Each structure stands twice: as C-alpha cells, then as structure tokens.
Amino acid sequence: MKTSEKDLEGNKPGWHDLPRGGLILEPGSAARYKTGDWRTLRPVRDAEKCRNCMLCWIYCPDGAIIVEDGKVVGIDLDHCKGCGICARECPPKAGAIAMVAESELREKDASAKAE
C-alpha cells in the first residue's frame, strides 16, 4: 500500500490497510506527518549566541534545523523529536541551544494567549 493520505483527512486506516510489519514503503513519507508531536523536550535556540557553525544541522537526525543562506534561522518543530543531540553538539562556548520541557513551554504559550 502506498502511504495513505487518510490520516491527513482525519480518517485513520484500519489494520488491514497498513503494510505488514509496519514497513515504510515510500521514502520521505515522514515529511507529510507531524512526527514531532510526541516530543517531551524542545530545543530553544538563542540566536544571539549562535555562531552558525552548523554542527546542529550536521548532527540532527531528523533534518529539523532550518538553514537559509548559510545561517540557522529556526527549528522545524513539526518534525523535531526533542532528542537533544543539537544541544549536546552545540559548542559549549556558544551554548546556544537549551532543551526545555515541552509542558513548561506549552503552559507559557497558553497563558500568553489568555492575556
């Protein structure tokens, strides 16, 4: 079965629609899903401390570091799974990425919206 679009329409496929063994039959299909949904820690980058050394971009296993014109411009939170590799590889002297609890950030977002 070609990776179904049913999920995106709100209709989840039945078990008989899924490929045996959960095999991924189409390359790049994760780009269509928000695989960052289950993240518990979020990388927060301080743009002023960032040296644009690109180590986070090289090491991110999910290709979630967004680079434009040779500079880091953000993090794709729809696909970042919160592994923390970027924060670990960011040079200690820069210390530009901190991993922050997703629950804490969501609470802040919610209270900012309520104000």
Ligand code: SF4
């Ligand atoms: S936390 Fe992991 S997945 Fe997210 S941007 Fe950093 S290295 Fe990539």
Ligand code: SF4
């Ligand atoms: S590893 Fe740190 S200093 Fe280097 S580009 Fe990423 S955030 Fe910036």
